[in-house]
Amino acid sequence: MNQILLRQDLVPKIHSFKVAAPKVAGKAQAGQFVIVRIDERGERIPLTIADWDRKEGSVTVVFMEVGTTTNRLAQLGAGDSITDFVGPLGLPTHIEKFGTVVCVAGGFAVATIMPIARAMRQAGNRVISIMGARSKNLIFWEDELRRVSDRLIVTTDDGSYGRKGLVTEPLRELLSGDGKISRVIAIGPTVMMKFCAKTTEPFGVKTIVSLNPIMVDGTGMCGCCRVAVSGATRFVCVDGPDFDGHQVDWDLLMARQRIYLDEEKRSFEQCQHQHGTHS
Amino acid sequence: MAKLDLNRVPMPRQEPEVRAKNFSEVALGYSLKQALAEANRCILCPKRNCVAGCPVNVDIPGFVEAMRDGDMPRAVRALKSKNALPGICGRVCPQETQCEVACVINKRGAPIAIGRLERFVADWERANMGRVNSPKLPKPTGKRVAVVGSGPAGLTAAAELAKLGHGVTIFEALHVAGGVLTYGIPEFRLPKEIVQAEVDYVASLGVELILNSVIGKIDTVDELLESGYQAVFLGTGAGLPMFMNIAGENLNGIYSANEFLTRVNLMKAYRFPEYDTPVKVGKRVAVIGGGNVAMDSARCALRLGADEVYIIYRRSEVEIPARREEVENAMEEGIQFRFLTNPKRFLGDEKNWVVGMECYQMELGEPDESGRRRPIVKEGSEFIIDVDVVVVALGTTPNPLIAQTTEGLKTSKWGTVVADEDTGRAEKPGVWAGGDIVTGSATVISAMGAGKRAAADIDEYLRG
Numbered sequence A: 001m002n003q004i005l006l007r008q009d010l011v012p013k014i015h016s017f018k019v020a021a022p023k024v025a026g027k028a029q030a031g032q033f034v035i036v037r038i039d040e041r042g043e044r045i046p047l048t049i050a051d052w053d054r055k056e057g058s059v060t061v062v063f064m065e066v067g068t069t070t071n072r073l074a075q076l077g078a079g080d081s082i083t084d085f086v087g088p089l090g091l092p093t094h095i096e097k098f099g100t101v102v103c104v105a106g107g108f109a110v111a112t113i114m115p116i117a118r119a120m121r122q123a124g125n126r127v128i129s130i131m132g133a134r135s136k137n138l139i140f141w142e143d144e145l146r147r148v149s150d151r152l153i154v155t156t157d158d159g160s161y162g163r164k165g166l167v168t169e170p171l172r173e174l175l176s177g178d179g180k181i182s183r184v185i186a187i188g189p190t191v192m193m194k195f196c197a198k199t200t201e202p203f204g205v206k207t208i209v210s211l212n213p214i215m216v217d218g219t220g221m222c223g224c225c226r227v228a229v230s231g232a233t234r235f236v237c238v239d240g241p242d243f244d245g246h247q248v249d250w251d252l253l254m255a256r257q258r259i260y261l262d263e264e265k266r267s268f269e270q271c272q273h274q275h276g277t278h279s
Numbered sequence B: 001m002a003k004l005d006l007n008r009v010p011m012p013r014q015e016p017e018v019r020a021k022n023f024s025e026v027a028l029g030y031s032l033k034q035a036l037a038e039a040n041r042c043i044l045c046p047k048r049n050c051v052a053g054c055p056v057n058v059d060i061p062g063f064v065e066a067m068r069d070g071d072m073p074r075a076v077r078a079l080k081s082k083n084a085l086p087g088i089c090g091r092v093c094p095q096e097t098q099c100e101v102a103c104v105i106n107k108r109g110a111p112i113a114i115g116r117l118e119r120f121v122a123d124w125e126r127a128n129m130g131r132v133n134s135p136k137l138p139k140p141t142g143k144r145v146a147v148v149g150s151g152p153a154g155l156t157a158a159a160e161l162a163k164l165g166h167g168v169t170i171f172e173a174l175h176v177a178g179g180v181l182t183y184g185i186p187e188f189r190l191p192k193e194i195v196q197a198e199v200d201y202v203a204s205l206g207v208e209l210i211l212n213s214v215i216g217k218i219d220t221v222d223e224l225l226e227s228g229y230q231a232v233f234l235g236t237g238a239g240l241p242m243f244m245n246i247a248g249e250n251l252n253g254i255y256s257a258n259e260f261l262t263r264v265n266l267m268k269a270y271r272f273p274e275y276d277t278p279v280k281v282g283k284r285v286a287v288i289g290g291g292n293v294a295m296d297s298a299r300c301a302l303r304l305g306a307d308e309v310y311i312i313y314r315r316s317e318v319e320i321p322a323r324r325e326e327v328e329n330a331m332e333e334g335i336q337f338r339f340l341t342n343p344k345r346f347l348g349d350e351k352n353w354v355v356g357m358e359c360y361q362m363e364l365g366e367p368d369e370s371g372r373r374r375p376i377v378k379e380g381s382e383f384i385i386d387v388d389v390v391v392v393a394l395g396t397t398p399n400p401l402i403a404q405t406t407e408g409l410k411t412s413k414w415g416t417v418v419a420d421e422d423t424g425r426a427e428k429p430g431v432w433a434g435g436d437i438v439t440g441s442a443t444v445i446s447a448m449g450a451g452k453r454a455a456a457d458i459d460e461y462l463r464g
């Protein structure tokens, strides 16, 4: 049992939990994730470690309500407990002094990219961050990301805040600009990562993405999370989640994310029926 | 003495049509009368060949005699002195190749149904002596041992070490203990309640069980050794699924047996949406492989409601490695066997779902290293089977996580950890290993035997 110490509602449907998990906090590194199971009947779902405090023994996760588990999580608050909280899983992001690193985050992945941007900065890189959201009311952790970046660019799809447009536009400008970009880290919805990788490919800049297939155990035991990278089958939970975005078979990843659409819908309908809708 | 009955007392089972639709246990267990009738067939022969056939040398005539004397508690003690998990072994041991094949009566008729008697005694204990019946523990030695993995190897090593007075902590990656017994072998063959009772027994010996702890991530083996454990036993099994590396293998609807069984057994997908983890059932399911894992996957698929379930096996019926009893159960339930058949590639639709499997016909050639006749492709024999779910049950290898994070641990080219067979000692000081992590996929009882031998050697080491 892991107790939720603090809940923050960041923007509609996106929340952060600070969870008591001293052992996980003691080992967490940027880019790793935990597997969470709310209770006896719950599903195991992966969530990225957005922050940790080794002294306090806490780990912060940020999640977006998309289906049954994330909606049920959103009904919990400080003082409640989560039955299973396993981690840190996956390989940490490769951190090194590369030069200038561009960190691109879409949607809730601002939280995912935070520790990576911070570690890249600490390693002596110049960090340029780009964060994109659909609209102004969905922006969070802007100041936090600015603090760990040398430069921050914000985009919104509807132009209600920052630059209007998608994150790929400022990304392309940076790549075609004067300064040499040594590496790009792009994290967010699968399509966004795919298009970031497509954007950087002609420039030959290595682009790391954090893949989000469906998982069960998270320890390399089931093969549910398999993806094709450079034509070879890899397990995201143990070989990743970070991979070279230019080598990922994006269509396969997206197809495999849709395996349970019908079941997810059925489960979600039942969940809403039981708990009433939350919006 | 009454004339020897050459036939064993049949095991009462659920009817095939009924059991094919539920997850309750197939074999119902002997009644007391049936158990005694079977026990009475044993001639308590002085040579006790059966004992040598059992990898942990259960005192078979000893517990059988106690049963015949009507002294069930003595039968329980006789059994449990050698085997901490009799309720499990009585159900899933391949008795027909171990204790029972060695029974003297086997030369003349059906050997004593030792597994069924063992199960009876274990079930009797659970029903009559309370949930757990712990032996008296010696004074604590003050030594601490970390056991990694809570499968049969880890549970046995932990129980043995605790009984010797050592402080034992088990670290388990998943949220439930039991290893393959919990996530792999289905409820209808091994009820989880029985696994839990055995886990509770081990806990009652004072063993601390820490779930959700992936060693290699949350702590490395070296960190365990540095943090107050004088010895580490690795019983992490062989949990990494193998695929065939043929075209289309990542299509939607193609599962490893581990994923399929984990969803069904560990996550209880057969009760979806009450339990939140889904599994795709499919109308036409092909299971590739011929071992126990394949039988379990096929029979799960059938119980989940598939119309047609095929076992695709590249050799013939004679070579099939699964337990005979389970093959027969599967056949009775309506699983269709396609022998001498091997997949060439999978075919998908525009949405990336598997719709078919192109297969070769095979024929058998000369025997290979394993002594079984080698399957050879019949050129030009390709044909297509329509399927919508495929389960690949071709075996597993050890998960590399521990080996990758433990300096000085030696592994074979198969990824198994190198350890001494008699003592379980690994190449690294302070580390022992046993079970599937050393042998590759084997059996419950061999994993237990390894756990037990390692515990004895660890004890010797700790007493220095």
Ligand SMILES: Cc1cc2nc3c(=O)[nH]c(=O)nc-3n(C[C@H](O)[C@H](O)[C@H](O)COP(=O)(O)OP(=O)(O)OC[C@H]3O[C@@H](n4cnc5c(N)ncnc54)[C@H](O)[C@@H]3O)c2cc1C
Pocket (backbone or CB within 6 Å): A033, A043, A045, A046, A047, A048, A049, A061, A062, A063, A064, A065, A066, A067, A068, A069, A070, A071, A108, A112, A211, A212, A213, A214, A215, A241, A257, A258, A264, A265, A268
């Ligand atoms: C390594 C990793 C890190 C992740 N980190 C975060 C994070 O920090 N915050 C966050 O909000 N989400 C994160 N995700 C995604 C998160 O796991 C899913 O949103 C969650 O599983 C959805 O569960 P659900 O029951 O609420 O929705 P479901 O009803 O299961 O699914 C709703 C939608 O989410 C997609 N989905 C379902 N299961 C998964 C899954 N296991 N992984 C990815 N997508 C899935 C489905 O395709 C579907 O469209 C991460 C995923 C991975 C693999």
Ligand SMILES: Cc1cc2nc3c(=O)[nH]c(=O)nc-3n(C[C@H](O)[C@H](O)[C@H](O)COP(=O)(O)OP(=O)(O)OC[C@H]3O[C@@H](n4cnc5c(N)ncnc54)[C@H](O)[C@@H]3O)c2cc1C
Pocket (backbone or CB within 6 Å): B092, B093, B094, B148, B149, B150, B151, B152, B153, B154, B171, B172, B173, B174, B177, B178, B179, B180, B181, B184, B185, B186, B213, B214, B215, B216, B235, B236, B237, B238, B239, B261, B292, B293, B296, B323, B399, B401, B402, B434, B435, B436, B437, B441, B442, B443, B444, B445, B447
């Ligand atoms: C479907 C199926 C059916 C089978 N049927 C039979 C049968 O009928 N009869 C028979 O005798 N045998 C059968 N077997 C084989 C038998 O189950 C195994 O040989 C036996 O379970 C091996 O025991 P073990 O303790 O070595 O490993 P496992 O049972 O595999 O247990 C290993 C445990 O270690 C945990 N672990 C792994 N890595 C880590 C880590 N890094 N940190 C912490 N914990 C970790 C795992 O989660 C797991 O719980 C079957 C196997 C399967 C898969």
Ligand code: SF4
Pocket (backbone or CB within 6 Å): B053, B054, B055, B056, B057, B058, B060, B083, B089, B090, B093, B094, B095, B098, B099, B100, B114, B115, B118, B445
């Ligand atoms: S443990 Fe297995 S092999 Fe040994 S006597 Fe029991 S059933 Fe037979």
Ligand code: SF4
Pocket (backbone or CB within 6 Å): B041, B042, B043, B044, B045, B048, B049, B050, B051, B060, B061, B102, B103, B104, B105, B112, B114
């Ligand atoms: S060998 Fe057979 S008959 Fe002899 S003691 Fe063992 S079980 Fe009984």
Ligand code: FES
Pocket (backbone or CB within 6 Å): A214, A215, A216, A217, A218, A219, A220, A221, A222, A223, A224, A225, A226, A235, A236, A237, A238
């Ligand atoms: S989630 Fe099971 S192998 Fe990755």
